[in-house]
Amino acid sequence: MAIGAFVGLVGFSRSFEHEWLRMYESTGTDISVIQRTFLNTSVSESSGEALRKLPMVAQAMPMILNMADLTPEVNALTFGWKADSYELDSLKMVSGRRFRDGAPEVMLGEMLAETLNKKAGDTIEIQGSAFTVTGIYHGGSALEAAAVVMPLDQMQVLGAMDGKVTAFHVRLKPLPAGEDPDHYMKRAVSAIEAALPGLRAVPASEQAHNNQVVQLAHASAWGTSGIALLIGILGIANTMAMSVFERTREIGILRALGWKRWKVLVLIELEAVALGLAGGVLGILAGTGALHLLAALPQTASIVSAGISPLMLLETIGIALLAGLVAGLIPAWRGAHLSPVEALRHD
């Protein structure tokens, strides 16, 4: 159960992060410019002027990100972009056309369009306003595939964010010859932050990991699965304590036959680790199943991709083995320190 929760929750938060990273990569964004503080997440749209004047900035596009309830069952990430944003270039139109600035128009990701059963030319209601679906696109990430993209100005009206945006996405000019990419990135970050005091310039790869939504997802996933793991460890410890109690005489026989304490300890620990491993394998299966289910549900399809990475598989196996090892420590120590005579008398 604990490992299943770990795989499901941490897998969920990691796939969420992974999708963010894919989105940044597919759009070609190098830096995201955001507010420094957590509570105030909006940035003045006028900051774009100062950004574009910086010598290393090729493009700086304002954007708004929000979550919108489309039906009582379906909600979706909603992006507000300008019609000339470079980020639209990463979307491949499957049908219809792009939206126009100033018009009540939206584009739907193909996964979302299928869920909502919408096609180009249909109308969709968002937050009480009607929008025309101008096109269906194929996105580079699951986040985009199940998202709504609409004109930035329409998003500002819907979100009462007149003159405000969530962030600026920046594309840098090509790397100057002979300059190290990391150095170039650091130089760009410093230049942006110096030009726009109070704002933070975050490299896209870092933003995928550090953005507040992903961090909240990670924190709640680790917190919840940490509690589940603790319960799992207590469960294994209880099973092993019962096993040691029931096999007291058997342990007495082993000790009487000359088995050293450490060998008895290792024997019990191996059993606990095997128990942890078996639970871990079942948990991985259950957690992977849960991820597949979440990836298929319209409510979560946009932020979850099914499956877990090899690294996470190794981590999970490691955690399962460690849980067994920790859980077996006290029962193993008690078993190893039984007096052979007392243990042989045990009924």
Added chain:
Amino acid sequence: MTEPLLEVRGLCKSYDEGRIEALRGVDLSICAGEFLAISGPSGSGKSTLLHLLGGLDFPTSGEVLFRGAKLGTTIDLDDYRSQKLGFIFQAFHLIPTLSVLENVQVPMLALSPCPRNRRDRAEKLLVELGLEHRLRQYPNELSAGERQRVAIGRALANNPEILLADEPTGNLDSVNSAKTMEILKGIQKQRGMTLIVVTHENDVAHSAARQIRLRDGRIEA
């Protein structure tokens, strides 16, 4: 004069914070290759003495010496039990989840020889004890006599110098009792082992070359 294999000096063992005195100053010498029977009524301290001779417990005072070396200090008790001793218990104490062949290999795991040698030796011992048709069976599928023969095989697994048997015939009928004692005496003679048997049965005690009788934690004169 030959040095005794086992020597007991002023051995005392008390329980319950000294309220129960199981052994009250026992002195005893046992030579290599000897067959000794320890008898006495229930509560006389026979099993306690056997446990102390076998390094299963620590004395309250006094000492047990193996070839002149003190058990528990000069000699590690685990090493002593695994390398020098073979135990045979009244209740057999076989591990129910292991087959006959596996049970006999359990003491060998303490010394970790290779699995093939372990299996070959266990099989050889069981064939010698007439259990070649029971190798893959589990203890609950055997008769009491067969279980005790498996226990004897297990006791011989590491080729010990001493066999300690605690009421080895206590759970057997007369036919199996006689057979078990015949096997033990045969092993003692053939291998030159020291055999120490705790018993309350006169027949078994009389079959030993030497007998001591315990009463109230002391050796009777």
